[in-house]
Amino acid sequence: MITQFLLRGFxxxxxxxxxxxxxxxxxxxxxxxxxxxxxxxxxxxYAMSLFGKYLCYALLALALDLVWGYCGILxxxxxxxxxLGGYAxxxxxxxxxxxxxxxxxxxxxxFMVFLNWKELPWFWHGFDMFWFAMLMVVVVxxxxxxxxxxxxxxxxVNGVYLSIITQAMTYALxxxxxxxxxxxxxxxxxxxxxxxxxxxxxADGTRAALFAATALFLALCxxxxxxxxxxxxxxxLVGVRDAESRVxxxxxxxxxxxxxxxxxxxxxxxxxxxxxxxxxxxxxPGEFGPGNSIEVVxxxxxxxxxxxxxxxIGAVLxxxxxxxxxxxxxxxWLFALGGLFIAVTLFLPRGIVGTIQHRFKxxxxxxxxxxxxxxxxxxxxxxxxx
Amino acid sequence: xxxxxxxxxxxxxxxxxxxxxxxxxxxxxxxIEPGELRAxxxxxxxGKTTMMDIITGKTRPDSGEVFFEDSVDLTKxxxxxxxxxxxxxxxxxxxxxxxxxxxxxxELALNRKRGVFSTLFYxxxxxxxxRIEEILATVRLGxxxxxxxxxxxxxQKQWLEIGMLLAQEPKLLLVDEPVAGMTDAETVETAIxxxxxxxxxxxxxxxxxxxxxxxxxxxxxxxxxxxxxxEGSIDYVSNDPKVIENYLGR
Numbered sequence: 001m002i003t004q005f006l007l008r009g010f011x012x013x014x015x016x017x018x019x020x021x022x023x024x025x026x027x028x029x030x031x032x033x034x035x036x037x038x039x040x041x042x043x044x045x046y047a048m049s050l051f052g053k054y055l056c057y058a059l060l061a062l063a064l065d066l067v068w069g070y071c072g073i074l075x076x077x078x079x080x081x082x083x084l085g086g087y088a089x090x091x092x093x094x095x096x097x098x099x100x101x102x103x104x105x106x107x108x109x110x111f112m113v114f115l116n117w118k119e120l121p122w123f124w125h126g127f128d129m130f131w132f133a134m135l136m137v138v139v140v141x142x143x144x145x146x147x148x149x150x151x152x153x154x155x156x157v158n159g160v161y162l163s164i165i166t167q168a169m170t171y172a173l174x175x176x177x178x179x180x181x182x183x184x185x186x187x188x189x190x191x192x193x194x195x196x197x198x199x200x201x202x203a204d205g206t207r208a209a210l211f212a213a214t215a216l217f218l219a220l221c222x223x224x225x226x227x228x229x230x231x232x233x234x235x236x237l238v239g240v241r242d243a244e245s246r247v248x249x250x251x252x253x254x255x256x257x258x259x260x261x262x263x264x265x266x267x268x269x270x271x272x273x274x275x276x277x278x279x280x281x282x283x284x285p286g287e288f289g290p291g292n293s294i295e296v297v298x299x300x301x302x303x304x305x306x307x308x309x310x311x312x313i314g315a316v317l318x319x320x321x322x323x324x325x326x327x328x329x330x331x332x333w334l335f336a337l338g339g340l341f342i343a344v345t346l347f348l349p350r351g352i353v354g355t356i357q358h359r360f361k362x363x364x365x366x367x368x369x370x371x372x373x374x375x376x377x378x379x380x381x382x383x384x385x386x
Numbered sequence: 387x388x389x390x391x392x393x394x395x396x397x398x399x400x401x402x403x404x405x406x407x408x409x410x411x412x413x414x415x416x417x418i419e420p421g422e423l424r425a426x427x428x429x430x431x432x433g434k435t436t437m438m439d440i441i442t443g444k445t446r447p448d449s450g451e452v453f454f455e456d457s458v459d460l461t462k463x464x465x466x467x468x469x470x471x472x473x474x475x476x477x478x479x480x481x482x483x484x485x486x487x488x489x490x491x492x493e494l495a496l497n498r499k500r501g502v503f504s505t506l507f508y509x510x511x512x513x514x515x516x517r518i519e520e521i522l523a524t525v526r527l528g529x530x531x532x533x534x535x536x537x538x539x540x541x542q543k544q545w546l547e548i549g550m551l552l553a554q555e556p557k558l559l560l561v562d563e564p565v566a567g568m569t570d571a572e573t574v575e576t577a578i579x580x581x582x583x584x585x586x587x588x589x590x591x592x593x594x595x596x597x598x599x600x601x602x603x604x605x606x607x608x609x610x611x612x613x614x615x616x617e618g619s620i621d622y623v624s625n626d627p628k629v630i631e632n633y634l635g636r
Binding site: 257 | 442444465466469470474475477481482483484485486490493494495497500501502505506507508509550554
């Protein structure tokens with residue numbers, strides 16, 4: 001049943017992208033570890049970490065595309081799920097420091113010693129175990145999405161109202177995580193990580209493995225998302241986007257459909273955050289910033305929403321542009337980003353991948369029409385045995 | 387209680403709804419028998435669409451009773467429940483999934499399990515395929531099954547929507563202005579189609595087109611200001627002085 005579900009999603013484009021992702025996941029770490037730094041094909045560690053960060057953003061954009069591009073829910077709070085996944089990973093990494101912290105406390109992280117706390121708060125228990133922390137990476141964002149979605153979708157909060165409350169959600173979390181009493185390190189967040197699963201987090205080998213893991217999880221989530229949107233459920237999802245009341249009067253429970261998609265998407269965002277934190281070495285409340293969530297929307301729009309592949313390309317391109325731009329002209333990056341969003345909305349409303357797909361389909365349709373005119377039976381050509 | 391209600395498919399008694407003080411339905415009572423085809427006419431604002439909203443669970447009545455098959459209280463159910471009970475609804479403006487093909491539109495409408503996981507792992511069976519092909523033939527869209535619904539003409543969209551209702555296999559179909567914007571030829575075809583459908587299930591048609599209603603040749607209910615003004619054959623209703631004053635005369 002599961003294999004059939006996944007296989008259905010494997011159309012040619014998706015398979016090609018999966019293949020590219022897996023190839024990147026193998027070749028980039030291999031070139032970093034095996035080739036000498038003088039070799040022109042050698043990928044330096046800083047470049048690998050930077051690109052790994054882009055892949056995390058790509059996974060976040062993919063998660064957003066599932067709810068926005070297919071279900072029509074414009075979430076302006078996906079950064080919150082990303083940050084929660086990141087915090088779960090950060091808590092594990094903090095517990096791994098052990099007595100190597102500045103204050104040398106074997107159990108309490110430095111910031112707790114600094115705040116004069118005597119024992120570990122209850123919600124920090126268990127995070128010394130990798131499997132538990134990884135479970136929390138998907139459970140915490142998933143649970144928040146479930147509770148939030150349960151109320152919002154059942155009360156039929158739609159469109160711009162929903163967008164505003166998702167934005168409020170992430171802002172509320174930002175304020176909460178800034179507080180020292182919350183027990184997540186206040187505005188400094190969690191940092192100074194030493195190792196993960198016993199391997200030094202600074203070592204080239206660990207960084208290469210993290211990069212490979214990111215590419216692998218991106219490929220895995222793409223396969224799952226593709227399976228979802230190619231199933232009958234995916235068709236219902238698009239139906240909800242285009243004509244919600246029709247779906248309802250056909251007897252589908254729209255709130256369940258939205259809730260399922262929202263939770264799956266939040267979990268993917270959580271995984272993206274968890275992969276992000278060890279590669280950048282810090283997680284702080286800034287990740288909850290409302291601006292971050294809006295940037296994700298821009299990446300998705302630039303790449304092409306409702307295409308799954310588009311958001312991945314959009315996230316990598318825009319973030320690459322951001323790295324270049326903020327290096328060269330740091331003052332005008334935000335203007336450039338805003339300008340990009342306006343330009344895409346006006347001139348490229350389908351995004352990069354969406355536009356290419358649309359042109360391709362239009363050309364196919366024209367060719368079919370020409371064939372039909374010249375007497376070839378186009379029906380049998382386009383639809384080989386149903 | 388049970389004795390006072392006749393054997394009915396749909397039973398509305400004394401239903402009142404008001405929006406901000408405006409009485410959209412004013413003690414409306416209506417009975418539809420199993421297998422009946424009924425036409426409903428009335429001026430704008432008579433409460434025709436509000437009545438459909440009440441039956442399909444979109445709006446809750448302020449007072450009154452709404453029963454389906456004598457026993458199911460529709461005022462306690464939501465849209466999805468009511469659709470699953472077997473009440474299908476066609477909107478005034480044709481509402482189909484424009485970015486799906488005609489085939490997919492019908493596949494989504496099929497009366498199958500509609501839960502999240504049953505749809506995730508659904509595969510098209512031979513039986514379902516045959517059913518979709520049968521409906522495609524009924525609504526005369528067989529040759530366009532793989533085109534996007536968005537590329538259909540207005541009249542074809544109306545038919546596709548009727549086809550989707552058929553796929554739902556409802557016991558009762560509520561059809562809101564099916565021939566608005568159709569050509570004369572399409573109107574005649576639609577009347578034939580609806581009569582064909584009414585052989586196996588009950589249909590309630592709301593329409594303004596008197597010619598079309600004459601074509602249907604069924605019992606007519608005239609609504610005005612939220613309640614029933616007259617009920618009977620088209621000739622009886624169209625000669626009723628109150629109907630002429632309220633609706634036809636204007």
